[in-house]
Amino acid sequence: MSAAPPANLVEAHAHVFALGQSLELTPLDRCATVAESLDAVRRASASSRPSSDGRAWVRLFGARVESWDQGRWPTLAELDAACAGACVVIMSFDYHCAMASSAAMAAAGVRAGVAVGTNGVVCTDAQGQATGVLLEDAAYAVWKAAPEPVESERERLVILALAHLRSLGFAEVHDLHSQAWLGPMLGRLDREGRLGMRVALYPNVAEVRAVAEHRQHWESTRVRLAGGKVFSDGTLSSRTALMIHRYAEPRPDMPRGHAMVAPVFIDEALRTVESLDLQLAVHAIGDGAVRMVLDSAQRVRPARGTLRIEHLEVLDAADVPRFVELGVTASVQPCHLLTDIEALRRYVPHRIERVLPLRSLLASGLEPGVIGTRRDGRAGLVFGSDAPIVRANPEDSIFAAVHRRRPGMPQDEAIAMKEALDEAAAWRCFARVCDETTDRR
Ligand SMILES: [Zn+2]
Structure with missing residues (x-):
C-alpha cells in the first residue's frame, strides 16, 4: 500500500453485535x-x-x-x-x-x-x-440455536466490536439490520462516555417505526437512528441474487435468482421512511435487484438522499447514471470480490465486465466518501466491509478496488480491470467523518 490511510474513516456497512460475537x-x-x-x-x-x-x-x-x-x-x-x-x-x-x-x-x-x-x-x-x-x-x-447472550454479555461484545473498529481507524460505523436493543444500549454507553465512536443504526424496516418512537430517549450527536433495512435478493455464490440474465449453471427452481420482496414492498418501505424523515438501505447484490430498487425510487420519487443501495456487486451499464439522477448512494464492499472471484467466473461469466463498476460510478458523478442525506440530497460512493461476513480491515477493500483480484493472484485473473480505482480514490470512498454529513440533529 502506498497511499496512507486517512484518519477518521467511516465503515458504511457492518453488523456490530455479530462482529463482537465473531471476535x-x-x-x-x-x-x-x-x-x-x-x-x-x-x-x-x-x-x-x-x-x-x-x-x-x-x-x-x-x-x-x-x-x-x-x-x-x-x-x-x-x-x-x-x-x-x-x-x-x-x-x-x-x-x-x-x-x-x-x-x-x-x-x-x-x-x-x-x-x-x-x-x-x-x-x-x-x-x-x-x-x-x-x-x-x-x-x-x-x-442460531445457541441462546442469545444476556444483556451484560451483549454489552461486552458490542464494546469489543467498537474497540476493534476503532483500532482499524474507523471513527463511525453504520450498522445494517440493527437489533431493537442496540440503540438504547449505545445511547447509555455514550452518556457514560464509553462509546468512542459514532454509530448510525438501520433496523429492519418492519421495526423502524417502533424504534423511531423511542429514539429521543437514546439518540445523541454520536448515536442516531438513520433508517430502515430491506433485503431484496440473496447472494451470488448461492445463485439467489436476482440477475437480469440467467446464471450459467442456474438453479432449476430460480434460473435468474429471486426477489425476496415484491417491488410494491420497496415502494411502501420508501414511503414509510420518508414519513419518518429517515433513509432506506436496501440489500441488492444482483443487477436485477439493483434495477428493481432503482425502479422503485423512480416511481416513488422520495427526496434525494433517502435511498442507499447496499452491495450492488453486479450492475448493468444502463443503471449506472441512475444513482446520480435519483440521488441514491451506492454502498459497496469491494472486499467481497476477494472471496467471490471463483463464484463470479463460474456463475456469471457473461456479466464479468459488469462486476463492481467503481470507476464508472465515480465517472457518473457519485461523490467518493459521501453518504448522502435527506438534508443535503447528495449521492455518493462509499465503502464498507460487511463484517463479520468478512474481516473489517479496510485494506481488503482498497486492495480489491485497486487490483480487482486476491493478493498473489496473476494479474490476468483480475476481474473487470477497467473498473479499477487508484489507491487515493479508493481511500476517499471510505467516507471521512465530517460534521456536515453526520451532525444532522
Ligand atoms: Zn450486511
Missing part, C-alpha cells in the same frame, strides 16, 4: 487438516462454559474444508468424540454450509428427513443417517 469465536481459517479441526474442537469444548439453556455451545467458523488434507469434514463419530457431548457447530467460510455435533442438532431440532426452512438440507449417508453436514437454512438453524 470471540474460534477461527478455523488456518486449519489445514481434519485432525487439526478436531484438535480445535477439543480445545474449545474443554474451555466452554454452559449457556443460559444449560448446554455448552461451541461455535467455530471459517472452515475451508475443500483445502483440508482429506478434503472432507470430520465424520459425526469423530466430532462427537472430540467435543464430549458439547453442542458444537463449525461454520464454513462462506456461511452456506456447516457441520454440527449430535448434541447441537438435537438441541436445534434438526434431524435427517425433516425439512428446514426453505432451502435447508440435512446431509445423510447411505443408511439415511445424518452425517452432521448441513446446508443453507439447516446450517443457520443450528448456528
Whole structure:
C-alpha cells in the first residue's frame, strides 16, 4: 500500500453485535487438516462454559474444508468424540454450509428427513443417517440455536466490536439490520462516555417505526437512528441474487435468482421512511435487484438522499447514471470480490465486465466518501466491509478496488480491470467523518 490511510474513516456497512460475537469465536481459517479441526474442537469444548439453556455451545467458523488434507469434514463419530457431548457447530467460510455435533442438532431440532426452512438440507449417508453436514437454512438453524447472550454479555461484545473498529481507524460505523436493543444500549454507553465512536443504526424496516418512537430517549450527536433495512435478493455464490440474465449453471427452481420482496414492498418501505424523515438501505447484490430498487425510487420519487443501495456487486451499464439522477448512494464492499472471484467466473461469466463498476460510478458523478442525506440530497460512493461476513480491515477493500483480484493472484485473473480505482480514490470512498454529513440533529 502506498497511499496512507486517512484518519477518521467511516465503515458504511457492518453488523456490530455479530462482529463482537465473531471476535470471540474460534477461527478455523488456518486449519489445514481434519485432525487439526478436531484438535480445535477439543480445545474449545474443554474451555466452554454452559449457556443460559444449560448446554455448552461451541461455535467455530471459517472452515475451508475443500483445502483440508482429506478434503472432507470430520465424520459425526469423530466430532462427537472430540467435543464430549458439547453442542458444537463449525461454520464454513462462506456461511452456506456447516457441520454440527449430535448434541447441537438435537438441541436445534434438526434431524435427517425433516425439512428446514426453505432451502435447508440435512446431509445423510447411505443408511439415511445424518452425517452432521448441513446446508443453507439447516446450517443457520443450528448456528442460531445457541441462546442469545444476556444483556451484560451483549454489552461486552458490542464494546469489543467498537474497540476493534476503532483500532482499524474507523471513527463511525453504520450498522445494517440493527437489533431493537442496540440503540438504547449505545445511547447509555455514550452518556457514560464509553462509546468512542459514532454509530448510525438501520433496523429492519418492519421495526423502524417502533424504534423511531423511542429514539429521543437514546439518540445523541454520536448515536442516531438513520433508517430502515430491506433485503431484496440473496447472494451470488448461492445463485439467489436476482440477475437480469440467467446464471450459467442456474438453479432449476430460480434460473435468474429471486426477489425476496415484491417491488410494491420497496415502494411502501420508501414511503414509510420518508414519513419518518429517515433513509432506506436496501440489500441488492444482483443487477436485477439493483434495477428493481432503482425502479422503485423512480416511481416513488422520495427526496434525494433517502435511498442507499447496499452491495450492488453486479450492475448493468444502463443503471449506472441512475444513482446520480435519483440521488441514491451506492454502498459497496469491494472486499467481497476477494472471496467471490471463483463464484463470479463460474456463475456469471457473461456479466464479468459488469462486476463492481467503481470507476464508472465515480465517472457518473457519485461523490467518493459521501453518504448522502435527506438534508443535503447528495449521492455518493462509499465503502464498507460487511463484517463479520468478512474481516473489517479496510485494506481488503482498497486492495480489491485497486487490483480487482486476491493478493498473489496473476494479474490476468483480475476481474473487470477497467473498473479499477487508484489507491487515493479508493481511500476517499471510505467516507471521512465530517460534521456536515453526520451532525444532522
Ligand atoms: Zn450486511
